[in-house]
């Protein structure tokens with residue numbers, strides 16, 4: 084009981100309530116990508132729930148061993164969705180990670196990174212510096228875009244062979260400022276690009292903007308929004324997660340928008356659902372509630388308002404990968420497919436288990452690179468089975484992870500964001516040269 | 521120190537990474553799908569029959585208990601290492617060695633997941649009928665050890681009916697082949713059948729040859745609602761008397777229907793006493809004819825409503841209620857304890873009523889559903905394991921349930937096995953002579969009593985090795 088005395092009583096209450104639902108049936112074992120790749124009982128939720136139970140019962144401390152095992156979860160929510168008893172496995176794992184982080188302190192490298200995330204300007208400056216430093220630390224990949232680390236930094240998750248995309252030198256927001264406002268927009272939306280579209284795949288961010296504008300929607304990226312906070316919160320740094328959430332809610336509530344559009348399942352699920360848990364301050368939570376109903380993934384938003392821009396041909400055989408947080412976090416699986424099917428010349432070939440995790444798991448791929456690669460290999464095998472030349476997905480972390488795997492395997496596949504395919508189709512109809520994808 | 525020697529030898533035998541000593545890993549191997557826990561001292565995962573045999577010999581030499589374990593989805597505590605020692609995980613032995621289409625056989629290792637084996641057979645154009653509800657997690661080895669059944673049991677039988685031959689590592693470490701991979705008929709007694717259902721107490725199954733059958737050409741599904749439970753039971757008897765053997769004949773009692781309707785809002789009647797879900801398979805002509813017979817028999821026995829699925833989507837719709845039971849029960853009370861008890865088919869209504877009585881008597885919530893065709897029912901107690909008083913009432917109710925099943929001429933376990941959870945009632949079912957026979961067989965094969973001690977016939981026996989306190993182990997320093 085020594086340990087639980089150091090965990091907030093309401094947290095212990097939530098653990099007990101969740102555990103009371105767990106009948107240890109092991110259904111989670113049959114869907115867990117980590118268990119499949121490693122065979123470790125502690126990989127799946129049932130093992131993790133047993134460890135939380137041991138802590139509650141005073142059989143186990145919040146040990147480093149437990150922390151290490153809890154880090155081996157992709158938070159893909161496959162177990163949460165499959166659990167016949169409704170155990171909120173994802174929330175319990177995050178909450179245990181928070182307690183473990185408090186007890187054992189996060190690995191130093193990550194702590195520094197998350198502290199940086201709290202201060203948007205510092206973070207942006209850091210990344211900008213990163214973009215410059217990248218040239219020093221990384222060498223260009225011999226066969227195409229992206230860079231390979233010059234020095235292997237396994238502790239930072241930068242495996243020697245790993246493909247890390249180049250960082251943009253200017254954030255998306257700066258690029259947006261140069262666009263003239265639409266004369267008679269159908270709607271005005273706040274676009275929440277998230278870190279990945281701002282920094283790593285700005286071309287996908289621009290595709291979202293082009294796509295929305297072509298359909299008569301005016302996107303605005305509010306000045307003060309920053310990281311959604313998911314990487315920090317899910318790693319157990321609840322304080323940083325809460326700070327970022329509060330800042331974003333304040334920034335998004337300041338203007339009046341018809342919708343908040345995201346193009347990343349993790350950001351979207353955080354804004355639409357998880358902030359209810361993340362936000363500490365009741366007033367902020369109130370403000371968030373009004374906002375949460377307006378959050379839409381770009382594909383569901385477009386499916387809802389309908390495409391008005393004509394679509395031109397994109398003669399490609401593609402397959403669609405369901406990002407965990409888009410499919411199970413936001414419940415968006417049909418909309419991207421429905422939109423892709425409207426593109427002339429495009430063939431959508433479904434892979435086996437399209438909603439199975441690709442192994443990226445946010446920071447998981449940094450801390451458990453080899454394991455995350457192994458899980459990714461199964462995804463890429465399923466992709467290969469479709470004969471598609473292009474993988475379309477709605478999450479840039481999945482994209483980065485799959486692109487890395489494709490390179491490791493020496494395959495010729497490309498991965499793009501759904502918005503890029505649609506923007507390319509719009510461009511084709513407008514007679515413009517397709518810029519991306 | 522002997523313990524250190526053992527640890528070193530085990531690491532040598534199976535590879536250091538397959539011997540787990542950390543308390544976190546031991547905790548993760550301390551239970552199955554019941555709430556019984558016991559910490560193993562070590563978790564060992566061999567990668568071949570030879571490695572299994574080496575581990576068994578080492579355990580024997582050091583007098584350390586050994587508890588085999590598949591996916592630990594068992595519902596009677598079978599894989600719980602009650603006396604500590606080694607949790608022997610067999611999940612690394614997960615290869616499908618052969619699907620022999622011409623010979624209609626599958627040869628698999630014990631750690632293969634049931635559904636994966638069934639899918640491989642199906643892809644090869646064949647059919648493996650046993651379908652425990654846990655098929656996506658359970659292992660074939662665990663199915664053999666528990667003689668698992670499933671909804672299709674009525675027509676197709678249970679695991680036992682598909683085992684042709686086994687390779688087993690006996691408690692002294694010798695490797696034996698039992699049964700016959702060609703037709704299942706060996707010379708002399710049917711030793712393979714001695715192993716089927718032995719719950720890891722007599723030997724460790726390391727290879728399984730399974731019989732496969734042809735794929736059914738057609739399948740039809742229907743759902744019937746009955747105002748009265750007795751009518752539903754009569755309908756089941758009438759169906760079987762008419763010579764129709766459905767693959768599946770699932771009963772849901774009134775309490776189950778109300779729980780599911782409160783959860784799904786699917787328009788299920790909350791005043792009905794029973795529903796029957798029927799599945800038929802065979803050649804298209806035969807299935808249609810049988811469907812008509814079932815429909816007629818059900819209506820004659822007073823079915824309020826019979827819905828027949830006309831499309832795959834309909835099939836899903838009709839199964840929805842059955843599949844939603846777990847989640848629906850979770851809304852009533854967080855913890856669902858799934859029991860199984862089998863009574864003669866004619867006594868099904870009596871058992872369902874008895875369960876209602878027991879629930880009232882102990883002030884607990886209970887629902888009953890299960891395989892009505894063969895009388896194998898699953899009474900479930902809905903409780904809260906965070907509430908000790910409520911759990912005590914649940915335990916008492918379960919005790920009464922076993923007594924009621926036996927009094928109705930039934931048996932303790934339809935398919936979930938005995939393990940340690942039902943062992944206290946075993947003598948009441950088998951009688952003194954049956955217990956003596958069982959103990960004699962166990963002693964003959966495992967005189968040192970090291971294999972899965974404390975289960976079935978050795979329940980309550982003194983531990984062979986001195987028990988250790990949780991967290992305190994002699995195997996490792998950390």
Ligand SMILES: Cc1cc2nc3c(=O)[nH]c(=O)nc-3n(C[C@H](O)[C@H](O)[C@H](O)COP(=O)(O)OP(=O)(O)OC[C@H]3O[C@@H](n4cnc5c(N)ncnc54)[C@H](O)[C@@H]3O)c2cc1C
Pocket residue numbers: 107108109552553587588589590591592593594595597598599610630651652653654657658659660661662663664665666667668669670671719720721723724725726935936937939972
């Ligand atoms: C939700 C749910 C639904 C279920 N539905 C059904 C059902 O419909 N029908 C049914 O019959 N059961 C059902 N079960 C019970 C359980 O799944 C079966 O008993 C299954 O056969 C257990 O397989 P396992 O691999 O999980 O074995 P475990 O639980 O790991 O072990 C079970 C027993 O077998 C022994 N054992 C395991 N592997 C070996 C081996 N290779 N050699 C020797 N002994 C071994 C163990 O020591 C233990 O005594 C259900 C369980 C759950 C949780």
